[in-house]
Amino acid sequence: MPSSPSLSDTFSALGDETRLAILSRLASEGDMTVQEIASPFAMSLAAVSQHLKVLERAGLIARGRDGQKRPCRLNAERLAETARWFDHTRAAWEGRFDRLERFLAQSPHVSKGEDNEP
Template structure:
C-alpha cells in the first residue's frame, strides 16, 4: 500500500510541466540551489519553493545543506521505482497482447474451413 501511495505521489508530481522542467534541469546540471532552479522561470521564489516541496514530498528530489545554501538533487531511487512499475506494467500488457494474438490466430485458422 505504501509503495502504491508513493508511486501515486510520484506520478502526480510529474504531471506538472514546471516540475518536469525542474527535474530536467537537475538531471542535466546536477545539484542546484533554489535560486539557480528559479532563475529561468517567470514566477516568484516562493512559487518555485512550493514546486520543490511537492517534488521532495514525492521523493523525486532531496535537499542538502551546504552552509547557507540548500542544494537540490535528483533522488534516483524514486525514479527507479517508477521505472520498475512501468516495466512491470509493460510486461503484463505485452503478455496480454501475445495471448490475444494467439487466440486470434487460432480463430482465423478455424474460420478458414468455413468458406470465407
C-alpha cells in the same frame, strides 16, 4: 508487483511541466539552490518552492545543507522505481496482447485483416 505507497504522488508530481523542467535541469546540471532552479522560470521563488515541495514529497528530489545553502538534488532511485513500475506494467500488457493474438490466430471464426461481418 505491489505499487509503492507514494507512486500516485510521484505520477502527480511528474504531471506538471514546470516540475519536469526542474527535474531535467537537476539531472543535467547537478545539485542546485532554489535561486538557481528558479532563474529560468517566470514565477516567484515562493511558487518554485511549492513545486520543490511537491517533488520532495514524491521522493523525486532531496534537499541538503551546505552552510547557508540548501541545495536540491535529484533522487535518481525514485525515478528508477517509477521506471520499473512502467516496465512491469508494459510487460504485463504485452503478455496479455500476445495471449490475445495467439487466441485470435487459433480461432476458426476470426481471420486477420478481414472484415468478419456477414
